[in-house]
Amino acid sequence: MFEKKQKRSFKEWFHTYEGQKLYVSALFLLVPLVLLLTFTFVPAFNMITYSFQERDQFGVDPQFVGFDNYKTIFTNPDYFITFKNSLYYLVGSVVQQIVALLLASILCSEIRAKGFFKGVLFFPYLMNGVAVSIIFLRFFTKGNPPLTQEGTLNSVLQMFGIDPVRWMDAANPVLVNCCLVFVSIWRYIGFDIIMYIGAIQSISPDLYEACDLDGANPFQRFRYIVFPSIKPIISLQLILAVKGAISVFEIPYIITGGNYGTSTFVIKTIETAFKKKQVGLASAMAVVLLIIIIIVTLVQKFMFRDESEVEARESAKKKRLKMSEKGAA
Amino acid sequence: MAAAGRSIKEQAKSGRLVVTVLKYLTLVVGCLVVFIPIVVILLGAFKDGKEFANTGVFELPKSWSFGNFKTAFFEGKVLLGLRNTGIILLVSCAGTILTGTMTAFVIQRFDGYFTRAVKGLFLLATLLPNISMQVTVFRIVSKLGLYNTMWAPIILYVGTDIISIYIFMQFLSQISVSLDESAIMDGASYPRIYFSIILPNLTPAIATVLIIKFVSIYNDFYTPQLYMQNEKLLVVSTVLYKYISSTTIKWEVVFAGIILCIIPTLVIFLSLQKYIYSGLVSGSVKE
Numbered sequence: 278m279f280e281k282k283q284k285r286s287f288k289e290w291f292h293t294y295e296g297q298k299l300y301v302s303a304l305f306l307l308v309p310l311v312l313l314l315t316f317t318f319v320p321a322f323n324m325i326t327y328s329f330q331e332r333d334q335f336g337v338d339p340q341f342v343g344f345d346n347y348k349t350i351f352t353n354p355d356y357f358i359t360f361k362n363s364l365y366y367l368v369g370s371v372v373q374q375i376v377a378l379l380l381a382s383i384l385c386s387e388i389r390a391k392g393f394f395k396g397v398l399f400f401p402y403l404m405n406g407v408a409v410s411i412i413f414l415r416f417f418t419k420g421n422p423p424l425t426q427e428g429t430l431n432s433v434l435q436m437f438g439i440d441p442v443r444w445m446d447a448a449n450p451v452l453v454n455c456c457l458v459f460v461s462i463w464r465y466i467g468f469d470i471i472m473y474i475g476a477i478q479s480i481s482p483d484l485y486e487a488c489d490l491d492g493a494n495p496f497q498r499f500r501y502i503v504f505p506s507i508k509p510i511i512s513l514q515l516i517l518a519v520k521g522a523i524s525v526f527e528i529p530y531i532i533t534g535g536n537y538g539t540s541t542f543v544i545k546t547i548e549t550a551f552k553k554k555q556v557g558l559a560s561a562m563a564v565v566l567l568i569i570i571i572i573v574t575l576v577q578k579f580m581f582r583d584e585s586e587v588e589a590r591e592s593a594k595k596k597r598l599k600m601s602e603k604g605a606a
Numbered sequence: 607m608a609a610a611g612r613s614i615k616e617q618a619k620s621g622r623l624v625v626t627v628l629k630y631l632t633l634v635v636g637c638l639v640v641f642i643p644i645v646v647i648l649l650g651a652f653k654d655g656k657e658f659a660n661t662g663v664f665e666l667p668k669s670w671s672f673g674n675f676k677t678a679f680f681e682g683k684v685l686l687g688l689r690n691t692g693i694i695l696l697v698s699c700a701g702t703i704l705t706g707t708m709t710a711f712v713i714q715r716f717d718g719y720f721t722r723a724v725k726g727l728f729l730l731a732t733l734l735p736n737i738s739m740q741v742t743v744f745r746i747v748s749k750l751g752l753y754n755t756m757w758a759p760i761i762l763y764v765g766t767d768i769i770s771i772y773i774f775m776q777f778l779s780q781i782s783v784s785l786d787e788s789a790i791m792d793g794a795s796y797p798r799i800y801f802s803i804i805l806p807n808l809t810p811a812i813a814t815v816l817i818i819k820f821v822s823i824y825n826d827f828y829t830p831q832l833y834m835q836n837e838k839l840l841v842v843s844t845v846l847y848k849y850i851s852s853t854t855i856k857w858e859v860v861f862a863g864i865i866l867c868i869i870p871t872l873v874i875f876l877s878l879q880k881y882i883y884s885g886l887v888s889g890s891v892k893e
Contacts (some may be wrong), residue, residue, distance in 0.1 A: 294790065298716050313727060313731060317734060324742045407847050428665050526828070567738075
């Protein structure tokens with residue numbers, strides 16, 4: 278008798294919204310949470326543990342080595358050079374932002390075939406990274422390794438009477454890195470252009486009108502209207518560029534395989550883990566990358582909280598103004 | 607006075623003309639930089655082996671034959687790559703939409719300590735750098751027996767995709783709770799609310815996620831390269847990579863393969879252009 282009553286009440290409870298909330302939460306979150314734990318948090322925990330160990334390929338009998346792995350990363354020039362290489366990409370992304378901003382502001386002005394230009398400039402962003410890399414292998418060189426110099430770029434240069442250049446030259450890592458940075462800009466710039474177009478178009482047309490009345494030329498217009506309005510986005514992009522520069526992987530991995538002094542931090546990590554099978558050291562590298570990313574993210578959050586607060590204050594001001602206008606009317 | 611006024615006007619006019627010319631010039635140069643590397647690939651794809659070796663990169667092919675494309679498609683395994691990529695895309699998209707909307711629904715609609723904690727976990731996970739995490743993910747994937755199966759990339763694409771959950775959450779916060787409440791008044795259960803109110807209303811967000819997913823999975827190289835070494839499991843990216851990592855490279859066939867692999871992207875881009883611009887940008891801003 279008693280048991281029956283309890284059962285019924287459980288059943289009843291099960292159909293109340295409280296009960297439903299509980300079982301729906303459990304049911305809906307089960308799979309995503311299991312996946313999150315197994316493929317993100319457990320590996321992250323392992324990563325930190327392994328980073329203090331010397332491990333062989335099979336993880337048999339790992340030895341605790343303290344901070345030795347971290348010391349290797351920052352003292353062994355073979356590893357430390359990858360930080361230097363990421364500077365190329367950092368500088369590259371500054372150039373990328375400037376060019377993207379220029380193209381975006383042109384695309385926002387009165388111009389024919391806007392859609393076409395926008396589409397062409399954006400399309401590389403959607404292309405398969407391996408395809409892009411092979412296309413540029415051909416762009417800089419020709420034929421099977423050892424590569425000859427009759428690539429597309431040299432053919433273009435010859436049309437202008439310029440002597441061919443050895444782009445992929447082991448003796449000139451600076452040039453090779455610059456080439457790779459160029460490929461990276463080529464691939465990713467379209468995205469920035471679209472972002473900047475969105476930002477520029479969200480500027481109030483009243484400002485432009487006022488600007489035209491004052492007889493400003495396009496450069497003044499950019500300097501005093503467009504630039505201040507999109508400054509937050511530019512600074513966000515530059516912060517994200519740090520993240521991007523340290524995590525460069527695909528393009529150099531496919532085009533040069535990290536040879537010719539073009540190895541990046543992530544390429545080195547992957548090589549250390551899967552070619553040299555030094556999982557401990559590789560884990561330490563992954564942890565270093567994680568720390569850099571956390572710092573960058575904190576900086577970004579900190580700066581953007583300020584921005585959004587300013588925005589909120591301004592919109593409140595506008596609202597108050599509108600209210601008072603209404604009141605006056 | 608009048609003359610001076612006119613000359614200022616004329617100056618302004620010619621100044622504007624110069625600016626306009628400069629604008630178009632910049633755009634045309636930009637487009638050439640995009641086009642030239644690709645056009646060379648396209649021309650090369652139509653040449654036969656001898657012709658390819660002996661002609662300049664900008665020389666037109668003698669005949670527009672599709673022989674290389676045929677070779678790349680069948681012998682060069684582009685067909686296989688497209689098929690495998692298609693399967694992986696389909697399953698992972700379905701998985702992401704289901705788990706992503708469900709997670710977003712619970713986190714966004716049932717406010718409480720538990721759901722807030724879960725939200726925090728997901729946000730924390732966005733910090734972890736994907737590629738270098740593979741150092742330890744690899745061990746787990748192979749321990750689970752997923753190595754060299756399509757499940758490895760599928761599970762990673764579904765299980766570590768936090769951006770999608772974020773987009774769904776953002777979108778859900780704009781769907782009024784009063785919709786849910788009126789359904790509750792009518793006696794609908796929460797699962798019912800999810801399936802007949804939330805899911806249909808999330809359609810635009812789902813479209814955004816599908817676009818982002820397509821671009822990232824179709825172009826992903828590292829996950830399949832690491833987890834699917836089996837010849838039968840080649841995907842678009844790894845098929846192309848295989849070409850250039852072999853010792854003898856038939857460039858004209860490689861180029862044909864590249865063109866074939868770009869065509870699906872081009873078709874999708876041309877047909878969904880507007881949604882792609884807004885989708886990708888909204889996806890990144892919330893990152």
